[in-house]
Amino acid sequence: MFNLTAQAGTQDFGHGATSTWGFNGAVLGPTLRATRGEQVAVSVTNALDQSTTVHWHGMHLPASADGGPHQPIMPGQTWSSTWKIDQPASTLWYHPHPHGETARQVYRGLAGMFILDDPATSVATLPHDYGVDDIPLIVQDKKFDDAGQLDASPSGVTGMGILGDTIAVNGTVGPHLDVTTERVRLRLLNASNARSYNFGFADGRGFALVGTDGGLLDTAYETDRLQLSPGERAEIVVTVRPGENAVLRSFPQDLGMGRFDRFAGGDDTFDVLQLRDASALAPRPAVPSHLVGLPRLPRTEAVQQRRFELTDDAINGQKMDMNRVDAAPVQDSVEIWKLVNTDGVPHNFHVHDVQFQVLSQDGAAPPPPLTGWKDTIFLPPNVPIELIMRFSDYADAQTPYMFHCHMLYHEDSGMMGQFVVVPPGGSPSGTGHLADPT
Numbered sequence: 001m002f003n004l005t006a007q008a009g010t011q012d013f014g015h016g017a018t019s020t021w022g023f024n025g026a027v028l029g030p031t032l033r034a035t036r037g038e039q040v041a042v043s044v045t046n047a048l049d050q051s052t053t054v055h056w057h058g059m060h061l062p063a064s065a066d067g068g069p070h071q072p073i074m075p076g077q078t079w080s081s082t083w084k085i086d087q088p089a090s091t092l093w094y095h096p097h098p099h100g101e102t103a104r105q106v107y108r109g110l111a112g113m114f115i116l117d118d119p120a121t122s123v124a125t126l127p128h129d130y131g132v133d134d135i136p137l138i139v140q141d142k143k144f145d146d147a148g149q150l151d152a153s154p155s156g157v158t159g160m161g162i163l164g165d166t167i168a169v170n171g172t173v174g175p176h177l178d179v180t181t182e183r184v185r186l187r188l189l190n191a192s193n194a195r196s197y198n199f200g201f202a203d204g205r206g207f208a209l210v211g212t213d214g215g216l217l218d219t220a221y222e223t224d225r226l227q228l229s230p231g232e233r234a235e236i237v238v239t240v241r242p243g244e245n246a247v248l249r250s251f252p253q254d255l256g257m258g259r260f261d262r263f264a265g266g267d268d269t270f271d272v273l274q275l276r277d278a279s280a281l282a283p284r285p286a287v288p289s290h291l292v293g294l295p296r297l298p299r300t301e302a303v304q305q306r307r308f309e310l311t312d313d314a315i316n317g318q319k320m321d322m323n324r325v326d327a328a329p330v331q332d333s334v335e336i337w338k339l340v341n342t343d344g345v346p347h348n349f350h351v352h353d354v355q356f357q358v359l360s361q362d363g364a365a366p367p368p369p370l371t372g373w374k375d376t377i378f379l380p381p382n383v384p385i386e387l388i389m390r391f392s393d394y395a396d397a398q399t400p401y402m403f404h405c406h407m408l409y410h411e412d413s414g415m416m417g418q419f420v421v422v423p424p425g426g427s428p429s430g431t432g433h434l435a436d437p438t
């Protein structure tokens with residue numbers, strides 16, 4: 001049983017005592033951990049002065065346990081849910097999801113990691129000693145006003161929402177890690193409101209990308225850059241030598257988005273974490289090139305296709321409406337979702353409950369970082385992306401799951417829709433109507 005309390009506190013980011021929110025503490029929340037097959041129970045108490053929810057991002061669970069906008073927790077109340085862990089070993093996370101308030105609540109500090117274990121889909125030779133050679137990194141950008149308080153006003157870059165100029169990692173500005181092993185696994189979570197990062201090391205060293213949102217990759221991918229948009233996670237393994245200092249950094253990236261580029265991984269350079277290596281490092285095995293079996297979902301299994309266009313704070317021209325159901329996939333069925341960002345503003349796309357696979361990006365096979373299980377994907381402007389996913393084995397025609405842009409200001413502004421999973425032959429209940437599938 002996990003007990004979380006959303007509460008107010010203060011944290012020192014280098015500006016004195018800054019008011020923050022956190023779970024069971026001043027800022028962020030404890031890392032939760034569970035093993036496949038386990039029945040977990042969570043109990044969340046809201047000690048804040050406004051309504052909240054807690055959503056389990058990336059988790060496969062019944063819609064009523066999902067913690068989206070339909071499961072509000074009023075101040076002073078406690079909400080409980082339970083589900084069975086049934087998905088690969090992965091790095092998930094949790095955060096509030098009250099419609100219209102998600103951006104500010106996450107920005108104030110409500111977020112935590114949820115690590116899933118599963119012997120059948122993990123690799124024993126990867127670093128896995130939590131806090132020693134297996135390190136969670138929750139990366140967020142913050143900005144401060146003259147009084148040292150969090151500035152949650154929208155940035156001057158119209159349409160982006162909150163953008164910070166200071167990087168906090170696990171709630172700490174300018175962090176370092178004392179490395180004691182020759183390989184370190186970093187579990188990166190971009191828990192920022194709007195900013196994407198383009199991670200790499202200051203000295204140009206490469207690293208192995210071993211996992212993405214929903215689990216390990218089939219094959220380790222050697223690279224020196226990795227872009228993560230808000231909500232995405234990655235597991236990387238970096239090799240260090242005694243006495244070195246390695247700096248994990250976010251680098252510029254050209255995404256062809258003009259004035260938005262620097263906020264979508266562009267011009268800005270930020271140091272994220274300094275790895276301070278001891279003079280003697282305990283040996284760790286090399287990263288194997290083959291990691292886990294990853295069954296592909298074949299295109300031929302899809303029974304439905306839907307198209308979603310993200311533009312102007314809406315999806316297919318409609319803003320989020322808690323009383324409208326936008327899609328009703330059939331329990332256990334496979335669908336192809338075609339996405340396109342047509343307004344040239346940075347967007348990404350997150351689907352609750354499922355882990356999807358990328359069928360194509362701009363008509364071509366996806367690049368290696370997009371070949372594993374994903375629940376959130378960056379949408380470059382005017383680049384069509386096809387996802388394939390199997391919907392839940394839990395049917396509940398009344399309780400929706402969400403899909404949305406995970407740039408939180410866009411989500412709060414209406415770039416979100418709802419789907420229910422219906423039993424075969426079923427239809428959604430309630431007053432909503434369905435968008436026409438194309």
Ligand code: C2O
Binds near residue numbers: 057231
């Ligand atoms: Cu990370 Cu609908 O959320």
Ligand code: CU
Binds near residue numbers: 346348
């Ligand atoms: Cu967006």
